[in-house]
Amino acid sequence: MTGIDVDQRKCDGLNRGESDIPDVTDCAVADLTEAGRLTSVTHLDAAGPLDTVIICVPTPLSKTRDPDLSHLLAAARSLTKHLRPGMLVILESTTYPGTTEEVVRGILEETGLRAGSDFFLAFSPERVDPGNTKWTIENVPKVVGGLTDDCSRLAARLYAAAIDRVVTVSSPRAAEMVKLLENTFRAINIGLVNELALMSERMGVDVWEVIEAAATKPFGYMPFYPGPGVGGHCIPVDPYYLSWKVGQVGLEARFIELAGQVNGAMPYHVVDKITDALNSHAKAINGSDVFVMGVAYKADVDDIRESPALEVIGLLLRKGARVSYHDPFVPVIVADPRTGGMPLNSSEYDLDAVAEFDCVVVLTDHSAIDYADLADRAKLVVDTRNAVKVYAPHVFKLGAPNV
Ligand SMILES: NC(=O)c1ccc[n+]([C@@H]2O[C@H](COP(=O)([O-])OP(=O)(O)OC[C@H]3O[C@@H](n4cnc5c(N)ncnc54)[C@H](O)[C@@H]3O)[C@@H](O)[C@H]2O)c1
DSSP, X not given: OEEEOSOHHHHHHHHTTOOSSTTSOHHHHHHHHHTTOOEEESSGGGSOOOSEEEEOOOOOBOTTSOBOOHHHHHHHHHXXXXXXXXXXXXXXXXXXXXXXXXXXXXXXXXXXXXXXXXXXXXXXXXXXXXXXXXXXXXXXXXXXXXXXXXXXXXXXXHHHTTOSOEEEESSHHHHHHHHHHXXXXXXXXXXXXXXXXXXXHHXXXXXXHHHHHHTTOOSSOOXXXXXXXXXXXXXXXXXXXXXXXXXXXXXXXXXXXXXXXXXXXXXXHHHHHHHHHHHHTTOOSTTOEEXXXXXXSSTTOOOOTTOHXXXXXXXXXXXXXXXXXXXXXXXXXXXXXXXXXXXXXXXXXXXXXXXXSSEEEEOSOOTTSOHHHHHHHOSOEEESSSOOOOOOTTEEETTSOOO
């Protein structure tokens, strides 16, 4: 197995037996490298002959929220020199329906080799849930869509060697759409529950109580939870790949846009909530000391890509707050550069020190923290995750009326 990554630092680390993904242990990587079963190189030229190439490069959005396929184009172009008859090429990067057939196939066929007859081509979405110990690579079914039946069969056989169940769909574009359905479903449901949280605050209802009770329904419902916004490189990004593509066929992805507006407004609502909390102690944001608990986009991961915490902190800094944060997984952040945010280092979590802050804001509910202790000591708490189970006048909860 050869890992190909343009990042020399990543390759060096892997070759030393070090994992750069929290869910994968150093031990697992070292076992492979020591046995000579995994070598990482920065260019395909150094990889030697390959039977299968899986492309899993980033697919972010541009500044105008359009798909940025630059990494994918570069990866596909670098492959043309090495494409040979019988090779299997699988795209795993999340992207809009049609990318494998229109973009990747087009580039690879510039070699004169034909997809489906000379080489095999398929799409198979990644379905990793970072931090999830129950659903792992092995037991999460893998969806595969090949350009031809043979392409699907070959790709399915490859994954079946390592994954319990492989689900084949009729085409790469169907497989691409599967991934976008899954993540759009999440983005929209989070948008719905975020809006419900705002409604609940106004109507004197506790949204957390409502969600917990609704979740007892054994059919037709699954719980989603409100929060300070959506983060990670999937939920805030992937639905826009779909809305961009349907725009080209004259349709508007209205649910996606609406969920994006609701979710995108949450950091601003959190700052309003902090303003209210400080106001209850006759204080303004300007000049207050605010301590943020957790900046990763979700609990127990180290990923800050698209994390709403960066936006909340940026807004607080812009309004004149003095912000410190603690995150056991994230040693340093640069808050939203539009706000002039400076790099911030994670502070030690010391309850005596935290008790001195004007307000503590829970943005990510990492499981290592005792939130009851925190609520006991802090002067004011704004809790966006229902981490603090205590209801008290000094605890302001997203989606719930103040006591
Ligand atoms: N990580 C996940 O949990 C997850 C889950 C579902 C889908 N995805 C999708 O998988 C894709 C990759 O995501 P990720 O989180 O692994 O991204 P990442 O940024 O962590 O890793 C991608 C790697 O690709 C390398 N790279 C960029 N251009 C390259 C090139 N031309 N040749 C070789 N290497 C190159 C980068 O250096 C980087 O190390 C994205 O489309 C993402 O949406 C990821």
